[in-house]
Amino acid sequence: MRTLTKLPFKFLLIGFISSLFLLACKPEPGPIIGPGSSDIRINQIGYYPNGIKKAVIAVEPTTLEFALVDSGSKRTVYQGQLSEVFDWPLANEQVRIADFTEFQDPGEYVLYIPNLGNSHPFEIRSDVLNPVLEGSVKGLYFQRTGMALDEKHAGKWHRPAGHPDSLVAFHPSSGKQPGTIASPKGWYDAGDYNKYIINATFPLGQWFRLYEEYPETIPDDALNIPESGNGVSDYLDELKYELDWALTMQDEDGGLFHKLTTKNFEGMVMPHQATAERFIVGKSTAATLDFAACTAQAYRVYQDINPEYAKACLDASLKAYRWARENPEVLFSNPEDVHTGEYGDNDVADEWFWANAELFVSTGDSAFLEQMDLEAFDFEFRPGESWTGFMRFLGVFSMLDSGSFETSDSNYQHLRAGLLGSADELLRRSGQLPYFQPIDDFHWGSNSDVLNAAMILAQAYQLDPDPKYLQGVRQAADYILGNNPVGYSYVTGFGDRTPLFIHHRQSAADSIPEPVPGLLSGGPNSRLQDTTNGTVYPENVAPMKAWVDQEPSYASNEICLNWNAPLTYILGFLENQAD
Template sequence: MKDLFLKQSILRRAGRVSALALALGLSAGCVVTQGPGAGAAPPAGAGPDASASGGSEPARTNLLKASDFDDNKSLPWNTSFTAPGAGSAEVKKGAYCVTVTNKGSNNWDAQFRHREMVIQKGHSYTLQYKAWASSPTKARPKVGMSGPPYEEYWSDTVILGTEPKTFSGKFTMGKADDATAELAFHIGGAMASAKEPFEVCIDDIRLDDPQFKAAAPVTESAAPKVAVNQVGYLPGAIKIASVNSAATAPVAWELLDASGKPVAHGQTKVFGKDGASGDHVHLVDFTAVKAPGQGYVLKVGEEKSFPFDIGTGLYQKLKYDALAYFYHNRSGIEIKMPFAGKPELARPAGHLSDKSTRCLKDSGCDYALDASRGWYDAGDHGKYVVNGGISVWTLLNWYERTKHLGASSADFADGKLNIPEGKNGVPDILDEARWELEFLMGMQVPEGKPLAGMVHHKMHDESWTGVGLAPHEDKLARFLHKPSTAATLNVAATGAQCARIWKTVDAAFSAKCLKAAERAWAAAKQNPALYAPPGGDKGGGPYDDTDVKDEFYWAAAELFVTTGKPEYKKFLQDSPLNARFPTEVEGGAASMNWRVTDALGQISMAIVPGHVDAAWQKEIRGRIAKAADQYLAIADKEGYRTLIARTHEGKYDWGSNSGLLNNMLVVALAHDFTKQPKYLDGVVLGMDYILGRNPLGQSYVTGYGDKPLENPHHRFWAHQANSKYPKAPPGAVSGGPNSSLQDPYAQSAGLKGCVPQRCFVDNIEAWSLNEITINWNAPFAWVTGFLDEKAKP
C-alpha cells in the first residue's frame, strides 16, 4: 500500500515510447476549419451513423465512448502524469480540459488518453476533433499500444491556439490487431511551449472505423437493493442482509430456496439513514435459518438478492486462494504449473538481477545485497521492508494462533498449499512466510560496513513501470534505498518471531533469524531516528514514518516472547504504549497498520505462552476484548453492519477494506479469548461486507460472488489493460472505497463528493481505489481461515 501523499504525485504508467511505428496510410494533422463549431465533426454516437449526404458515404463507427462531454462525464478519458509532471482534468462547459501545472521533461510526462478500444489490422481510421489551449502550445496525439513497448500506429504534432480549431487525420492499421489500444495526447516536455499552469481542451472528438463490427453493448445491471454475502452464510452464525429501501415502515421479506419455495419470512427492521452509504436502510435478520442449501434468494417486497448458499464449506477453498496470492507474487522464482493453477498465470522468474542489488546513488553504501526473494508489494514490483514486516507477521501470527488457540493447524500443514515446497516436512504456511523472511533479513547492512545491523528501507525500480508488464519483462535498474530505523525494527520483530517458530522446525534457520533480530535491535538502539524521507520517490512509495516508538515496542515484545530476557521486559514495562491496546490509528478506528505496529507485539504476548506471566497475558487479552467491543459498537451504528467507521472528517481512507480486515482479526482474537458468540458474529458481519453486503453489491474479492472483483490494479494481472496478460486469480482482495480519489481514473469517474462506501470503481487504472497488496491479503487469509475453522461442527 503506497503512502497517500506519494500517490497524489505519481502515476502508474511511465509512458515510455518506442520508435515510431506508423502504419502505411495517410499521415494526419491538417487543420480543416477554424473557429468554434465551424465544420465540426458529426455528433458522436455509440453505433454507426449515416452521413449528411443521404447515405452516399459509408456508415461510420466512432470507437470513442466519450466524444462531446455534454453530459459532464469524461470516462474513459483520464490523465496520466509522470513525476515531476503534474496536473488535473475536468469537464468545463461541455469540453474535456486538462490543466498542466508541471510539464515534466518528456512529452508523455503530461498526457491525457482514451483506452478501451480495439484497432484492427487492415482497417482505415479517421480522427477528427476540436482542440484549443489557454495559451499557444503544441500537442502530440497518437494512437498506439497502451502498455510496453508502447508501439505507435499513428501520430501527429499540432499547434493549438486559444480559439477552437478542428483537426483531422487518417491512417490504416498495418500491425496485428490491438484489443487494448489507446488514443493519447502528449502535452508535456517539449510539446509545452506555454508557461505553466496552462490548459488544453478537446471537444467533438471521433475516431471512426467504418469496418468495425461492434459487439452487443453490455449493460451492467444495478446492484440489487437487497445486499447479502454473495458467497453465503454459516449455518450456526448470524445472518444479516441490508436493504436499500425508502420505506419508513417495516417491509415483508421471504427467504426462497433454490426452487423458489418460501422457507422463512418476517418483517424488516428499519435502520434509517446510513451516513456511510447515503442509503435509507432496512435490516433483515434470518439467523434462525440453519438448514444448509444452495441458491437461496432473499426477497424483500418486490426486490430480490443475488443467490447465496448456507453451509459449512464456504471458506474451505477461499482461505487457500487468499494464501495463494503470496506464491503468485513471489520475486526471484519461476511461477509454474501446477502451482500457478492456470497456465496463463505461469511466468518466468522475475528480477533475478536482485541477487546483486546495489545502493542508490548518494545512499551511503558501496556494496550489493541479495534481495532476490520476497513478495512484490502491491500492483508494482517494489519490495518494502515495513510492509513486508506486517504481512509476514500476520501469516506467522495465524500459525501461532492455530497452534496455541485454534483447531485448524492441520489445514496449513505440509502439502496443504499448492506451492513448490510441499512435502518437505515443513508446514506450508511457514514455507511461504520464509520466502519473505529471507528477503527481509537479506536487506540487513553487513558487518564491517557503516550502520552495520541496520536494514535498508526498500528496493525498487528507478522509475515507475507501466501496467501490463510481467516481472521478467521489467528491465529497469533497481536499487537499495537508505536504511531506516523503522525497517530495522521490523526485522528485529519478525526475526524474533521466526526464531521461536522455527526452533523445532529448522534450528539453523531459527538461529539465523535470532541473530538478525538481535543485531537489528542493537543497531536501532544506536540509530533511533533514521527515517525514510517523505514525498514522491520515482518508482516506489516512501513508506515514511517519523514515529517509531511503536516499532520499538513491537520488536521488544517479540524478542521478549522469544527469549524472555529481562532487558526486553523492562523496555516494555517502561513504555507508555504498554498501558493500552490501540483502537485509533491515523484518525480511523483501527488497531494496526504498517506504520503503527505496537498492537502486533501485544497480540503475540496475548497468544504465545511461556515468558509472559499469566496475569500480564490476561490483562492484554482483556484489552483486546475491549477493543473488539468498540468495533462491534461501530457495526451497530452502520446500515451495512461493517466494523469500520468514517474518519473524523467523515471519510474512508485508502485501503478501507484493510482496516476492516485488521479489525476483524482483533474481534476474532476476542472470540478465542472469551468464547463469546458476539465476537464470532462480528467477524461474520465484516466478511459479509467484503463479499457483497454493501451498497454497491460488490464482492471485493476476485473470483467470489455474483459481482466479484474483476480488474484490480496489478502489473501482471492486467488483462483489462492488455489482453496478452491474464486476469487475476481468485482470492485477491481490493483496498476498496476511498473518499480521497487520488488517481486520475477515479477523478474522472463522476465520484466527486461521493459518500464513503460508494467511492469505488472496479478498474485497473483506479489504483487509489482498487489496489491489491500483501498487507491486505494477509489479514484476509487470517480471517477466512478463522471462519472456516469456526464453520466446522
C-alpha cells in the same frame, strides 16, 4: 378379492392431521431465479450454519417479505420479514435488513424479494470460507518474484519469471559504496513490482500470528504450489519465500535497507517486461524494528520444523535490534530521484513496542520487557494506521497468547483488560454504523482497517468467549465478501460479483479477462487521491461508496500485502471457530 377393513374415525383423523403436517413442512415452489441484484447486499461466499446471517436491502421494496430459495430445487425454504428503515449517511442510503440467522440448513441459496429480484448465490455450510482462505494465501504465490509461474501451479495465469534481483545496485541513500548485492525471492508488494521491508515484515507478523494460534489451518498439499508435498505446511512454505528475501536485506551492521525498487514505477506490463534498473534504497529504524519483530516470531514458528533456519532468524533479529538501539531515530523519506512507495514513519514507538514484545516472548529475557511501558500502551484503534501503528497490537497479541505471563500477573491483567476494552468500543461503533463494520473513516486500504479491527475482536473472543465478539468478526467478513454499499465481494475471483479491473500490473497486462485470484482490493477511500490519474468516481460520492472497479484507481482498487494479511488471519480464525 381382498376387502378393505373400515378404520375407526380416530385413525382417519390422525391420518388427515399427518397429511396437513407434511404439506406444511414441504418447501413451497419458489420464484424464477435471475441475475443477482446489486441492491441486495449479501456475503456472496456464504455463512456458517450457526452464525449470524444478514443482508442489506438498499432500495425500498414493495413488500416487507423476503424468502430464501434453494438454488437447485428453486423452492422456498424460509420466509421472513424485513426490518424497519435505517438511515446510513456514510453510504447515503436508507436500508432495511433481512435477518435469516435462525435458518441453518446447509445448501446453496439466494435471497428473494418480490418485485426486486434475488441476491447473488451463497452457501450455508461449516467450512464455507475455506476456499477464500486458501485463495488468499495462493494469491501470494502469484506475486512471487524471480521465478516462472508454471501452468501446473498457476493455471491460466502462468507467466515467465521477472526480477531475479541477483545483482541489485546500491543507491547512494543506502550508505554503501557503489556495488551490488543479490536479493532474490520475495513477493511483489502490491500492484507494482517493488519490494519493501516494512510492508513485508509487518504483514508477515499477521500471517505468523494465525499459524501460532492455529497451526493446522493450511496443511501441506493444500495450495498447489511448487513446494507442495514436501511434508511442511504450504502456508509456511509460502511465507518463507518472502522471509528469505527479507533476510537478504540486512546489512552487515544489522540495520535493514528500507526497500528494493526502481526509481520510478514501471508501466502496466508483465514482470519480465519491466526491466528498469532496481536499487537498494535507504536504511531506517522502522524497517529494522519491524524486521526484528518479524524474525523473532519466525524463530518460534520454524523452531520445530527447521531449527537451523529458526536460529538464523533469531540471530538476525537480535542483530537488527542492536542496530536499532544504536540508531533509534533513522527516519526514511524518498531520495529526490526515487518516486516509488515511501513507507515513511515519523514515529517509531509502535515498532519499538512490537520488537520488544516479540523478542521478550521468544527469548524470555526480561530486559526486553523492561523497555516497554505497558501502563502507557495506547489501546485505541484508529483507521488508517496500518503499517505505521497497528503492529503494537501484534505485540500485545503475542504476549497474551504466549504464556509469558501468568494470568494472575498484573501485566497480563492490564493488557487483557485494555484489549477487551478496545474490542468493546469497536463493537459499540459497529452497532451504529452501516453494514455492521467497525470503522467510520475510510482511508487508503480501508478494507484492511475493517479486518485489522476484526483481529482485535478475534483476540478478545479468545480471551473471553463471549459470542458478541465472534459475531463482530463474522460481520466484518460479511462486509468484505459482499455485504457492503457497492455490492462487490472485494476478493478477486471469489463471489458472484468481484473486481475485474484491479490496479495490478500483471492482471492488466496478461490479456486474461479475470484478474489474478485471491487478492483483496483496497476498498473505499474518501480521499480520492487518484482523480487526476484517470479514475472517475460518481459525483458527490458517499465515503463508503468511494470505490470503483477501474484499473487506474490505485487509491481504491489496488491490492497490497498488508491488506491480504489480515484477510487471511480473519478467514483462518473463523474457519477454526466453525462447528
